[in-house]
Amino acid sequence: MDSNGSGRVIPGPTNPMVTPLLTDHYQFTMAYAYWKAGKHQERAVFDLYFRRSPFGGEYTIFAGLEECVRFISNYKISEDEIHFIKNTLPASCEDGFFDYLRGIDCCDVEVYAIAEGTVVFPKVPLMRIEGPVAVVQLLETPFVNLINFASLVATNAARHRFVAGKSKTLLEFGLRRAQGPDGGISASKYCYIGGFDATSNVAAGRLFGIPLRGTHSHAFVSSYMGVNEIADKSLRKKDGSGACEDFVVLVQKWLNKIKWSNSLCGIFSDTNQSELAAFTSYALAFPDNFLALVDTYDVVRSGVPNFCAVALALSDLGYKAVGIRLDSGDLAYLSCESRKFFCSIEKEFGVPDFGEMSITASNDLNEETLDALNKQGHEVDAYGIGTYLVTCYAQAALGVVFKLVEINKQPRIKLSEDVSKVSIPCKKRIYRLYGKETYPLVDIMRGENEPPPKVGERILCRHPFQESKRAYVVPQQVEELLKCYFAGSSDKKSETLPPLKDIRERCIKQLEQMRPDHMRRLNPTPYKVCVSAKLYDFIHFLWLNEAPVGELR
Numbered sequence: 210m211d212s213n214g215s216g217r218v219i220p221g222p223t224n225p226m227v228t229p230l231l232t233d234h235y236q237f238t239m240a241y242a243y244w245k246a247g248k249h250q251e252r253a254v255f256d257l258y259f260r261r262s263p264f265g266g267e268y269t270i271f272a273g274l275e276e277c278v279r280f281i282s283n284y285k286i287s288e289d290e291i292h293f294i295k296n297t298l299p300a301s302c303e304d305g306f307f308d309y310l311r312g313i314d315c316c317d318v319e320v321y322a323i324a325e326g327t328v329v330f331p332k333v334p335l336m337r338i339e340g341p342v343a344v345v346q347l348l349e350t351p352f353v354n355l356i357n358f359a360s361l362v363a364t365n366a367a368r369h370r371f372v373a374g375k376s377k378t379l380l381e382f383g384l385r386r387a388q389g390p391d392g393g394i395s396a397s398k399y400c401y402i403g404g405f406d407a408t409s410n411v412a413a414g415r416l417f418g419i420p421l422r423g424t425h426s427h428a429f430v431s432s433y434m435g436v437n438e439i440a441d442k443s444l445r446k447k448d449g450s451g452a453c454e455d456f457v458v459l460v461q462k463w464l465n466k467i468k469w470s471n472s473l474c475g476i477f478s479d480t481n482q483s484e485l486a487a488f489t490s491y492a493l494a495f496p497d498n499f500l501a502l503v504d505t506y507d508v509v510r511s512g513v514p515n516f517c518a519v520a521l522a523l524s525d526l527g528y529k530a531v532g533i534r535l536d537s538g539d540l541a542y543l544s545c546e547s548r549k550f551f552c553s554i555e556k557e558f559g560v561p562d563f564g565e566m567s568i569t570a571s572n573d574l575n576e577e578t579l580d581a582l583n584k585q586g587h588e589v590d591a592y593g594i595g596t597y598l599v600t601c602y603a604q605a606a607l608g609v610v611f612k613l614v615e616i617n618k619q620p621r622i623k624l625s626e627d628v629s630k631v632s633i634p635c636k637k638r639i640y641r642l643y644g645k646e647t648y649p650l651v652d653i654m655r656g657e658n659e660p661p662p663k664v665g666e667r668i669l670c671r672h673p674f675q676e677s678k679r680a681y682v683v684p685q686q687v688e689e690l691l692k693c694y695f696a697g698s699s700d701k702k703s704e705t706l707p708p709l710k711d712i713r714e715r716c717i718k719q720l721e722q723m724r725p726d727h728m729r730r731l732n733p734t735p736y737k738v739c740v741s742a743k744l745y746d747f748i749h750f751l752w753l754n755e756a757p758v759g760e761l762r
């Protein structure tokens with residue numbers, strides 16, 4: 210634990226593998242070369258950004274900032290680590306360098322960032338990292354690593370939420386399929402930020418206070434052979450006014466009633482009795498939270514009737530069952546059939562709200578299957594989503610980069626044949642300009658010393674690289690995006706790290722205020738990211754200055 214200059218104590222990174230060695234070898238070789246040249250203390254400014262939003266979309270959720278701040282707040286290279294680094298470098302490397310590494314902390318580093326959970330766009334610096342060039346260089350790889358997957362998976366979660374709709378419960382079930390333990394823990398944390406309601410991941414529940422939810426598996430159902438395996442068949446009434454001595458008999462009674470009821474007669478005959486035993490047993494263990502996986506044998510002919518028999522028996526004793534989970538087959542059709550069954554029971558037996566029993570669906574769900582279910586019509590209330598969500602199956606990486614934009618107060622540019630890869634030089638300030646209808650209109654980057662845009666004042670916004678693309682904007686609201694999150698030992702004020710719940714709320718609010726055409730799944734409109742006229746001129750001046758002139762022969 211350490212403080213970031215603000216006097217607040219900041220714990221280390223969640224994952225203890227996040228150490229100064231969690232970087233690329235070349236960061237240490239460059240650090241040595243900087244040191245050898247006497248250049249290591251030169252003040253550098255790097256921007257961290259990405260070039261394209263993922264999943265064919267036009268927005269991204271910025272996530273991972275807290276872990277970066279935790280990392281640098283506690284940055285210290287241990288003796289063991291220095292010993293290891295020394296062995297990885299040529300023997301000719303001078304000892305003075307290792308003394309230098311020994312003394313490194315991040316007290317000369319400052320980090321400016323957009324708030325975690327904000328909707329962000331390509332080319333805009335999500336973080337600006339200032340400090341001695343050798344130190345900031347060492348931070349490149351861990352920072353990019355901590356932001357890349359966090360932002361990717363939070364965006365994936367937000368996209369799943371967008372298709373599922375606000376009213377649905379979204380459960381993250383991905384731990385078993387995630388890319389290793391950190392993939393699993395990170396996915397649970399950042400899917401929550403992106404708008405999921407709960408996770409099945411117990412460790413994530415403990416670490417981050419994310420609500421835990423779950424049902425049961427097919428193994429639980431198929432492990433039962435019959436009701437005689439249930440040792441204690443008694444169940445106390447919910448209000449404490451007595452008990453049912455044989456809950457199994459009560460369930461059987463209800464199953465018979467359903468079977469011969471007017472509206473359900475003929476829909477099913479004999480249900481699977483081992484499944485009934487499993488449901489009965491689960492209800493005895495959790496009478497207040499009874500939710501059954503109904504697709505082990507046959508949803509309509511066995512799972513749903515068995516579930517209803519147990520739920521009605523519970524109802525006799527004052528308990529309210531939660532619902533069912535469907536994990537195979539046509540989820541649209543089966544959810545509608547199950548709903549019809551529940552509604553018939555409500556009508557036939559006069560059990561209030563039985564028709565509103567919750568239906569959870571799972572099984573290889575993703576944006577496309579959720580969209581297909583919506584188009585077909587369905588009765589699903591909650592989705593359990595694993596593999597496609599946590600592995601970010603539709604796109605493996607976000608492509609976050611970390612580029613030098615200034616050293617010793619000299620702006621720097623990285624040129625490329627591919628214009629989209631040319632970096633935007635200078636230490637910049639970023640503003641989000643809002644229009645009349647309260648939507649964000651554009652993000653504009655301006656040189657650090659340019660005055661901020663003013664509400665009601667016309668501003669020329671220019672595409673950073675295409676001369677003909679320009680627009681005037683008269684903002685109704687101006688929001689400065691980069692705030693100081695780590696001030697090192699300077700006396701600058703830094704932002705406090707908000708709790709996870711607040712980050713999630715911010716994210717949900719941010720998504721709601723975006724113009725709908727930026728958010729749609731098919732051919733969304735790109736959000737405009739621009740530069741001030743002054744910065745535009747400077748970029749192109751520097752470009753011409755740095756690019757050699759070709760010669761044709």
Ligand SMILES: Nc1ncnc2c1ncn2[C@@H]1O[C@H](COP(=O)(O)OP(=O)(O)OP(=O)(O)O)[C@@H](O)[C@H]1O
Nearest residue numbers: 536537538539540541542572573574578581582585
């Ligand atoms: N109504 C639907 N429309 C579109 N996709 C659906 C619908 N219902 C389910 N799906 C999806 O179709 C796929 C079905 O998976 P699969 O072919 O493995 O069948 P299954 O139902 O799991 O079969 P099994 O009984 O062998 O487990 C899943 O990805 C599921 O999310």
Ligand SMILES: O=P(O)(O)OC[C@H]1O[C@H](OP(=O)(O)OP(=O)(O)O)[C@H](O)[C@@H]1O
Nearest residue numbers: 382536571572573574593594595596597
């Ligand atoms: O389908 P996902 O989106 O990854 O969500 C999680 C899945 O994990 C569980 O079963 P598991 O996949 O382990 O076994 P199954 O495929 O045989 O049901 C669960 O029943 C879900 O189907």
Ligand SMILES: O=C(O)c1cccnc1
Nearest residue numbers: 382409422423424425593
């Ligand atoms: O609780 C569940 O139903 C669950 C948890 C993880 C994976 N699949 C399902």
Ligand SMILES: [Mg+2]
Nearest residue numbers: 571572573596
């Ligand atoms: Mg599966």
